[in-house]
Amino acid sequence: MTAILTANNVGMVFQTPDGGSVEAIHNISFTLHAGEIVALIGPSGCGKTTLFNIISGLLEPSRGSFAVEGGDNGQSVGYMLQKDLLLPWRSVIDNVVLGLEVRGVPTSESYPVAKRLIEAYGLAGFENAKPATLSGGMRQRVAIMRTLAFDPAVVLLDEPFSALDFQTRTLLQTDVARIIAEKQKSAILITHDIGEALTMADRVLVLSQRPSTVIRELVIDIPRDARDAVALRSDPRFNDMFITIWNDIQGKAAA
Numbered sequence: 001m002t003a004i005l006t007a008n009n010v011g012m013v014f015q016t017p018d019g020g021s022v023e024a025i026h027n028i029s030f031t032l033h034a035g036e037i038v039a040l041i042g043p044s045g046c047g048k049t050t051l052f053n054i055i056s057g058l059l060e061p062s063r064g065s066f067a068v069e070g071g072d073n074g075q076s077v078g079y080m081l082q083k084d085l086l087l088p089w090r091s092v093i094d095n096v097v098l099g100l101e102v103r104g105v106p107t108s109e110s111y112p113v114a115k116r117l118i119e120a121y122g123l124a125g126f127e128n129a130k131p132a133t134l135s136g137g138m139r140q141r142v143a144i145m146r147t148l149a150f151d152p153a154v155v156l157l158d159e160p161f162s163a164l165d166f167q168t169r170t171l172l173q174t175d176v177a178r179i180i181a182e183k184q185k186s187a188i189l190i191t192h193d194i195g196e197a198l199t200m201a202d203r204v205l206v207l208s209q210r211p212s213t214v215i216r217e218l219v220i221d222i223p224r225d226a227r228d229a230v231a232l233r234s235d236p237r238f239n240d241m242f243i244t245i246w247n248d249i250q251g252k253a254a255a
């Protein structure tokens with residue numbers, strides 16, 4: 001398996017204005033392989049956002065090393081955030097091409113890429129619509145298209161659906177996992193939602209309380225393409241894994 005992203009003994013200590021320090025991440029090591037979705041889940045304040053900022057190249061770790069295949073992290077990592085951050089004055093297609101435009105790709109090249117994504121992922125006919133006229137789920141679809149349009153090596157999904165209602169969120173989890181598989185992308189999913197991690201990921205890394213380390217690695221041995229977000233919830237394996245992760249996050253020993 002080809003490694004796309006490698007974190008080796010990554011640690012992060014923040015200096016505080018009063019001269020003290022906060023150790024956010026104690027030691028995290030993991031590898032993301034080509035085509036994989038790895039979920040990071042942990043208690044509130046355990047350092048998920050800090051790790052996300054390290055992965056995206058916004059922060060240098062205090063210890064250890066971090067590498068993304070293809071070099072400069074910022075260039076090879078695409079984000080999808082909880083807030084879709086679409087530009088309200090731009091149409092759907094002009095939002096999808098934004099990342100390409102920033103990189104200087106002319107519209108003669110970027111529009112066909114965007115049109116293919118919009119058609120493939122269920123928004124044909126909405127190319128010229130403004131974000132305000134779309135539902136929350138449609139806007140998140142536009143956000144994933146914008147992320148995929150510039151062909152990043154790794155897609156970072158930072159609580160991507162937490163602002164959506166349960167039904168939309170459940171449908172989009174399966175959809176986005178499928179889109180990532182079809183585009184042969186690798187992704188890291190940061191989430192508080194155990195069900196979301198189990199629906200979308202190949203592996204779940206459970207993080208401890210701050211300063212965080214990986215306290216469990218769980219391989220989800222149900223093929224991704226056979227996972228329906230709703231049917232999965234009545235699978236006994238889902239329940240077992242859910243309880244294991246829940247106990248880890250609560251700091252409880254397995255029952």
Ligand SMILES: Nc1ncnc2c1ncn2[C@@H]1O[C@H](COP(=O)(O)OP(=O)(O)OP(=O)(O)O)[C@@H](O)[C@H]1O
Pocket residue numbers: 014015016022023024043044045046047048049050051210
């Ligand atoms: N710039 C900073 N200076 C000092 N401490 C910081 C800084 N950034 C984060 N921290 C601390 O590091 C810890 C981890 O923060 P982080 O935001 O990464 O957690 P998180 O897991 O994303 O939280 P949540 O689950 O609530 O979104 C927290 O205790 C936070 O207060």
